[in-house]
Amino acid sequence: MAEVVPLSDAIERLVHDGDCVALEGFTHLIPFAAAHEIIRQGRTGLTLVRMTPDLIYDQLIGMGCAAKLVFSWGGNPGVGSLHRFRDAVREGTLHLEEHSHAGMANAYVAGASGLPFAVLRGYRGTDLPTVTDTIKPITCPFTGEELTAVPAINPDTGIVHAQRADRAGNVQLWGITGVQKEVVLASRRSLVTVEEVVDTLDPVPGAVVIPSWVVDYVAVAPGGSHPSYTQGYSVRDNAFYSAWDAISRDREKFLAWMSENVLEGSR
Amino acid sequence: MSPTSGEWTADEMMTIAAARRLTDGTACFVGIGLPSTAANLARRTHAPGLTLIYESGTIGAKPGRLPLSIGDGILAETADTVVSVPEIFNYWLQPGRIGVGFLGAAQIDRYGNINTTVIGDYADPKVRLPGAGGAPEIAASCGEVIVIVRQSRRAFVDRVDFVTSVGFGAGSGDRERLGLRGRGPRTVITDLGVLAPDPDTAELRVTHLHPGVTLEAAREATGWPLAAAPGLETTPAPTEAELRELRALVAATPGREGS
Numbered sequence: 001m002a003e004v005v006p007l008s009d010a011i012e013r014l015v016h017d018g019d020c021v022a023l024e025g026f027t028h029l030i031p032f033a034a035a036h037e038i039i040r041q042g043r044t045g046l047t048l049v050r051m052t053p054d055l056i057y058d059q060l061i062g063m064g065c066a067a068k069l070v071f072s073w074g075g076n077p078g079v080g081s082l083h084r085f086r087d088a089v090r091e092g093t094l095h096l097e098e099h100s101h102a103g104m105a106n107a108y109v110a111g112a113s114g115l116p117f118a119v120l121r122g123y124r125g126t127d128l129p130t131v132t133d134t135i136k137p138i139t140c141p142f143t144g145e146e147l148t149a150v151p152a153i154n155p156d157t158g159i160v161h162a163q164r165a166d167r168a169g170n171v172q173l174w175g176i177t178g179v180q181k182e183v184v185l186a187s188r189r190s191l192v193t194v195e196e197v198v199d200t201l202d203p204v205p206g207a208v209v210i211p212s213w214v215v216d217y218v219a220v221a222p223g224g225s226h227p228s229y230t231q232g233y234s235v236r237d238n239a240f241y242s243a244w245d246a247i248s249r250d251r252e253k254f255l256a257w258m259s260e261n262v263l264e265g266s267r
Numbered sequence: 268m269s270p271t272s273g274e275w276t277a278d279e280m281m282t283i284a285a286a287r288r289l290t291d292g293t294a295c296f297v298g299i300g301l302p303s304t305a306a307n308l309a310r311r312t313h314a315p316g317l318t319l320i321y322e323s324g325t326i327g328a329k330p331g332r333l334p335l336s337i338g339d340g341i342l343a344e345t346a347d348t349v350v351s352v353p354e355i356f357n358y359w360l361q362p363g364r365i366g367v368g369f370l371g372a373a374q375i376d377r378y379g380n381i382n383t384t385v386i387g388d389y390a391d392p393k394v395r396l397p398g399a400g401g402a403p404e405i406a407a408s409c410g411e412v413i414v415i416v417r418q419s420r421r422a423f424v425d426r427v428d429f430v431t432s433v434g435f436g437a438g439s440g441d442r443e444r445l446g447l448r449g450r451g452p453r454t455v456i457t458d459l460g461v462l463a464p465d466p467d468t469a470e471l472r473v474t475h476l477h478p479g480v481t482l483e484a485a486r487e488a489t490g491w492p493l494a495a496a497p498g499l500e501t502t503p504a505p506t507e508a509e510l511r512e513l514r515a516l517v518a519a520t521p522g523r524e525g526s
Contacts, residue, residue, distance in 0.1 A: 026323050026352055027338020051352070052400075075397035077336035078299060089395045098384070100399040101322060102356040109353045121361050122404045125433035125445040131389050146446060175343045176323045178352050206349060231340055238335050238521070 002169025002192075002215040007224075010191045010217040011037040014157045015046075018067075022049035022155040022187060023056060026178025027077060028231060030056050031161040033224030034193050036262045039063045049155055051104045051179065055227065055244050058082040059262070061094060062254050068095040070153070072104045079241050083248040098132050103150045108179050110152035111186025123148045158187025161225045162210075163232060164201065165194045169212035172201045175231030177208050184210055193221035195233045275505050277458035278417075279513060280477045282308060283505045285369075285415045285456040286513075293366035294318040296405050299337045301415045302369035304516070305456075307333060311512050320365060322401040324350045332519040356401070360408050363448050368409030370402055372416045374427045377470050377491040378441075379434025379452035381406065381414065382427035389429060399431050406432035407447040411454075418457035424490040435469035459485045461502065465494070475502045 005013075015021055015038055023031050035056045038046075047068040050057055054077055060066055062084030074085050088094035099107070106118035119138060124146070129135040138149040160180045162173035171192045173180055184190045192215055201209065224230075227237035227244075247257045275283075285305035289295055291314035297306045299321075307330065310317045319328045323338040327347030334342050343349050350359070359365060373396050374382035383402060387393035406412050412434075416422055434452045435441055442451050452471075455462040461475035472494040473485050478501055486493045505513075 027336050028323075028340065028343070071398065073398045073400035074395075077338070081395075081397075086395045089392070098398055100403045101352065101401040102361070102404040105353040105356050109357075120357070120404075121446075121448075122407065124407065124447065125430065125436055125441070126399075126403050127384070127389075127430045128399060128403065175340065176325065176338050176349060178323070178338075181351070182353060229340055231343065236335070236340065241335075 002165070002212045002218045004165070004167065004169055004197060004218045004220070007033060007037050007193060007219040007221050010219045011041055014189055014191055014217065015041070015043055017043055018045040019156040020047040020049060021157050021159065022153070022183050023159045024050060024179050024183040025161055025225065025228060026052065026176055028176040028178065028229060029161045029173060029180065029225050030054070030228035031159050031193050031224060032056055032226060032228065033221035034159045034161070034191060035060055038065060039258070039262055049153060051101055052077070053085060054082065055241065058084045058244070058248055059258065061085050061088050062248065062251070063258060066094060068097065070097040070099070072099045072101045076241055076244060079245055083245070084254060087251065097134060098128065099135065099150065100128065103135065103148070104153070105179055105182070107150045107153040108182035108186050111154045112182045115152055117149045117151050119147050119149050121147055153186055155183070155187045156189065158183040158190045159193070160184060161193045161221070161230065163194065163230060164196050164198050165192065165218045166198055166201050169215055169218045170201060171210040171215060171218065172204065172207050174204050174207035181208055181210060185214060189216045190214070191217045191219060193219050193224045195222055195224070195230055196220065275510055277477070279510065280502070280505060281415065281417070281456055281458040282513060283509045284461060284477065284502050285413065286312065286509070288413055288454055288456065289314050289317055289367065292316045294320060294364065295367045295369055296320045296322070296360060296365045296409055298370050298402070299334070300371050302371055304333055305415060306369055307516055308509070308513050311516065312509060320355070320359065322352070322355060324352055324355045326350065326359070333516060335520070356404060360404055363408055363410065365408070366410040368405035368412045368449070370405060370412060370414050370432065372414055372422065374422055374424050375414060375416055375434070375455065376424050376427045378436060378438055379414070379455065379464060379469070379471055380427050380430045380436065381432040381434060382429045384429040384431045386428055402432040406434070406451070407449060409449045411450045412452040414452050414455045416455065416457060418459045418485065418488040420488060420490050423488060435464060439467065439469040459488060463496065470494070472496050473499065475500045477502045478504050
C-alpha cells in the first residue's frame with residue numbers, strides 16, 4: 001500500500017547516493033518537483049535513466065547529481081541543446097548508455113514484465129550497437145531472423161508525476177501517458193507526485209490507474225510538473241523552455257539560477 | 268535570414284515541397300520541427316485525410332497550430348486516440364502499419380544514412396547532438412521515408428560520422444541484407460531542391476531544383492559529387508494558397524518565427 005508522505009520524506013527514504021533512478025514523463029507529467037528535492041538533498045553518483053533527458057536532467061547533471069545517464073534523446077524539445085548535458089559529455093564526467101526510444105520503451109516493458117530482456121526489430125545497421133554494449137543481436141529460435149535484444153531496465157527507484165491519487169494511494173493519470181505505468185512497475189521502489197489527493201477517483205476516459213499496492217509513496221506536489229504540464233491542471237510553460245537555453249548555456253549563470261530558484265526554493 | 272527567391276523564402280519553398288509529397292489518406296510518423304510543419308501544412312491543404320502520428324503516442328492529431336514539441340498537449344487533445352510509448356513503437360511502427368516516416372537530420376550522406384548523434388568521434392565529439400529518439404526504427408519500418416534538411420556541405424557529407432538511422436547503408440541491397448522492412452529514404456527535400464536515390468546504386472541524386480537554384484549551387488552545397496537525374500526538373504513555385512496556409516499556420520503558433 002502506498003503511503004502518502006511529504007515529498008522531502010519520500011526522496012529521503014527512496015533516493016540514495018549511487019542509486020539508479022528513473023524520472024519519466026514524456027513531455028507531459030515530468031516530475032520536476034521531485035528532481036528539485038533530489039538536488040536539494042545533494043544526492044551524487046546517481047545513474048539517471050530517462051528516455052528524454054530534457055531540462056529536468058540538465059538540472060540534475062549540472063548540479064553534479066549524476067555519474068551515468070541511460071537515455072535515447074537528449075535535447076530541449078522544440079528549442080535546441082541541453083548545455084549542462086553537453087558540457088558534462090565534453091568534460092567526460094558523465095558515462096553514457098545510449099539507446100533509441102523503441103529500445104528504451106521495450107527495456108521498461110521487460111522490466112515491468114519481470115523478464116531479463118526485451119526483443120525488438122530495431123537498431124540493425126546503425127552505429128548504436130558499436131557504442132552501447134546493452135544492445136545485442138539475437139536470433140529468433142523459430143524463424144532464424146536476426147533481431148535485437150536489450151536488457152530490462154529495473155531502476156532502484158522510479159518517479160513519475162500524475163494528476164491525482166486517492167487517500168489510499170491509488171494513482172490516476174491521463175493524456176500522454178508515455179512510459180509512466182511501465183517505469184513504476186519496472187522499478188524496485190516508486191514515488192508518484194500528484195497535483196492533489198482526492199476522496200474518490202472519478203473515472204476519466206482513457207485514464208490509467210496505477211493501484212496503490214504497486215506504489216511505495218505518494219507525495220502531493222501541486223504544479224510539480226512545471227515547466228512541463230499536467231493535462232487538465234496546467235499548460236506547458238513554453239517560454240521557460242526557450243529561456244532555459246540562455247540560463248543553462250553558462251555554468252555560473254546556471255548555478256546562480258539553481259541556487260535562487262531550487263536550492264532556496266520552498267520545500 | 269533565409270535567402271529569398273521571388274516572394275517566398277527558401278525555407279517556405281522547402282516546407283511546401285515537402286508537404287506536397289504527402290499523399291492524402293496515408294499515415295505519417297512525424298518528427299518535430301520541419302517535418303511537423305510540412306505534415307501539418309499538407310493536412311491543411313491537399314491531404315485532409317493524412318493521419319499524423321507523433322512518438323508521444325498521439326494518433327490522428329489535428330492541431331490548429333504547430334505543436335511546440337512531440338508531446339504538446341494540443342496533440343493529445345485533438346488526436347483520434349492516445350496510446351503509450353511502448354504501444355506506438357511496438358504495435359503501430361514495428362509491424363509496418365505506417366506508410367511514411369518523416370525525418371530531419373543533422374548530417375545525411377550519399378546513401379541517405381542519417382546522423383543525429385554526434386559530429387566527430389563518439390567518445391570525443393565536436394558536437395553532441397540529441398541522439399536517436401524514434402528515428403532508427405522509423406527509418407527502418409515505415410513504408411518509405413521522407414527527409415527534410417537544409418542543404419550545405421556541413422549537412423550533406425560523403426559519409427556520416429555516426430549512422431543513427433539507416434538509409435541505404437553502403438549502397439544498393441544493404442537494406443534487404445539487414446532485414447529492414449521499409450523502402451528507405453525515397454525523397455530528400457532541401458531548401459535547394461529534391462533528391463532521390465539512383466535506382467541502380469541507391470546514391471542520392473538531384474531530381475528537382477527549386478525555382479532560381481542552379482545545379483552548380485546544389486553541387487556546391489553537397490559533400491559528394493552530386494549527380495543530376497535524367498530530365499532534371501524545376502519544382503513548381505509555391506502557390507498563393509500554399510503560402511497563405513503555411514503563413515497562417517506559423518502565425519497561429521506562439522513563439523514560432525519560421526518553420
